[in-house]
Amino acid sequence: MDLQRIEKILKKEPDEAAEELLKEVEKAYGEIPYILDFMKQSPELLVTKILYDNAIFREFKRLDLKTIELISIGVSAALRCEHCLKMHIRVARRLGVTKEEIFDAILIAGSLSNAAVLAEGTRAIDSEKLKDECEVCGIPEEREEG
Known part of the structure; x- marks a missing residue:
């Protein structure tokens, strides 16, 4: 416009x-x-x-409408927005996007979502030093009970 x-x-x-x-x-x-x-x-x-x-x-005009809808499907799936996901699937189908292409977009979103969970979780583990962990080797030190 x-x-x-x-x-x-x-x-x-x-x-x-x-x-x-x-x-x-x-x-x-x-x-x-x-x-x-x-x-x-x-x-x-x-x-x-x-x-x-x-x-x-x-x-x-850098992306065609089918690509935009496939991205929208992937993001909607990753964000777990059921209403957006279903609408973008309907729009994609009207544009001639196949069920297999839609599934591929969802698989990619799932894979990236999984990687994001793993990356966030493992970074959190690495950033938090355990109080009783050896600074040199990372092996938990034994506590004296008493």
């Missing part, structure tokens, strides 16, 4: 601008995502969210 178009939208009343943008979202996605429908109650926030999201998801 070019700056002149954005300027025209921003000159409209918030309710009118929100309705116009929601129609464009529905045209692009084939449906209106739940959160955007919910945000109709706050048109000023809705308009800015849609414009921001549009700038990221739809305006640059």
Whole structure:
């Protein structure tokens, strides 16, 4: 969306601008995502969210729509956002993405999520010295009972 178009939208009343943008979202996605429908109650926030999201998801041409949806599927799966995941799967299917490609995106997300858990956990272990651990070799020292 070019700056002149954005300027025209921003000159409209918030309710009118929100309705116009929601129609464009529905045209692009084939449906209106739940959160955007919910945000109709706050048109000023809705308009800015849609414009921001549009700038990221739809305006640059470095990634095609299928790739964007596969990334969205992977992130939604990793974040465990069931509603986002199901919506992005529906959008991807409308774009011709296969079930196997969707599954691959979910597998990649799962693998990275697993790696993130392992990396965070092992870094925490390494960063915390046990009180009774030998500074040189890391072997726990024996305590004298008494």
